Amino acid sequence: MTALTKTLKPLDGYALALGDDALISSHRLSEWLTYAPDLEEEVALANIALDQLGQARHLLGFAGRSSGLSEDELAYQRVDREYRNSLLAELPNGDFAHTILRLFFFSTYQRLLYAGLTASADGELAAFAAKAAVEVGYHHEYAVSWTLRLGDGTEESHDRAAAALAELWPYTAELFAVDEDVAALAAEGLVPDPESLAGPWSEQVGTVLAQATLGTAPSGTWRPSGGRAGLHTEALGYLLAEMQSVHRAHPGATW
Amino acid sequence: MTATKTARELVEGVPDPEMPWVTLGDLGIVREVTTGPGESVRVALTPTYLGCPAIEAMRTDVAEALTAQGYRVEGVELRLDPPWTSAAITERGRQKLAEVGIAPPHLTENADMHVSGTHSSTPLSLGVRCPHCGGIETALLSRFGASPCQELRRCSSCGEPFPAVRS
Structure with a gap:
């Protein structure tokens, strides 16, 4: 089903991008089940994955409603080129430090984003964001x-966290990129301007990195992007192949 | 078939699928119950958490409870606005939770919640009472517990760990 999302209205497309972030992030976190370092982390990562899945369901439901697309169609019948998640969400888990640093970057971003979205002129998105912001606060903590x-x-945990920071940092810039559609939505007061989130994000992340003796953010000009436009890393294809396999093998199955 | 209980009473009497000692009414998640001609009824519930896995079971249970009493269920919808908070749990619900060893949420601002990352990993707060000995000093063990709306704490007086409803 190609071009499933080509005709979405801008606000629906925006909700789809946020929903894809949550869905792909949820799937990556769920990959830790039975592999987490201890039982508390197992329960925590599973709970965070579940919250993200709940957010994805609401956002995908919102995104598809006016086009008659169900959340299942959007989750299970799109190919990677139609996914709009940020590249950060889809990168393979790596070790525990890698997963934690990604969750730290991502939850700091989502907390600011949802806080801004509570002021949306769209009442349904605003109500969603008010609920999601509380949940993401726990993920962030x-x-x-x-x-x-x-x-x-x-020394070992520090080195692993530092390696994760160096690898993941370039991918964080994409979270604050603005395209034409998002700029128009922000101008109408429907969504927060992504660029306005970048300053507070850098400040909050920088404070924690300093406290964690991880130093300042890495320099470097390589800042990959493309996820919002459907240009993904190869990692997403493998993720979708697994996530969508049951639905594609048994279309329309219910139980 | 004539309904003996009102639709609202039936919906509010449905047990929570994950914490069956309390009802949906106790938890404060029944937002609206509207009856129409011919015993038709529409229900609006508000989820405690967006990913709450019990929501589908709740919708089924609500529909079954109404149908069994002769109502015709036209829909059980979810309503997010205004969002649920644990302050919506009734006094009766708080008592019943405490009786089975689940600390009800404290009604004040959550003292454990920090934003800047300056807190210790197991903050101590004075808001959640131990459901076993009534001790007022309890520490957070993990923000994540057996269900999305619960966390795990330990009492500093009797040493028992216990689940608490998250604020």
Whole structure:
């Protein structure tokens, strides 16, 4: 089903991008099930994945409604080129430090984003964001506590956290990119201007990195992007192949 | 068939699928119950958490409870606005949760919630009472518990760990 999302209205497309971030992030976190370092982390990562899945369901439901597309059609019948998630969300998990640093970047971003979205002129998105912001606050708290513990922990945990920081940092710029549609939506007061989130994000992230003895953000000009336009890393194809396999093997199945 | 209980009473009497000691009415998640001609009824529930896995079971249970009493269910919808908070749990619900060892949420601002990352990993707060000994000093063990709306704490007086409803 190609071009499933080509005709979406701008606000629906925006909700789809946010929903894809949550869906892909949820799937990556769920890959930790039975692999987490201890039971508490198992439960925590599963709960965070579940919250993200719940957010994805609401956002995909919103995105598809006016076009008659169900959340299942959007989740299970799009190919990678039709997914609009940021590249950060789809990168493979790596080690625990890698997953924690990504969750830290991502939850800091989502907390600011949802806080801004509570002021949306669209009442339904605003109500969604008010609920989601509370949940993401817990994700952020968890990610911050582990970033501090890993960064300011043993030599091994510090080195792993530092390696994760260096690898993931370039991908964070894409979260604040603005395209024509988003700029128009922001001008109408429907969504927060992504660029306005970048300053607070850098400040909050910088404070925690310093406390975690992870130093300042890496320099470098390589800032990959393209996820919002459907240009993904190869990692997304493998993820979707697994996530969509049951639905594609048994179309229309219910139980 | 004539309904003996009002539709609202039936909906509010449905047990929560994950915490069956309390009802949907106790949890404060029944937003609206509207009856129309011919025993038709529409229900609006508000989810405690967006990913709450019990929501589908709740919708089915609500529809079954109404149908069994002769109502014709036209829809059980979800309503997010205004969002649910644990302050919506009734006094009766709080008592019943405490009786089974789940600390009800404290009604004040959550003292454990930090934004800047300056907190210790197991903050101590004085808001959640131990459901076993009534001790007022309890520490957060994990923000994530057996269901999305619960966290895990430990009592500093009797040493028992216990689940608490998140604020």
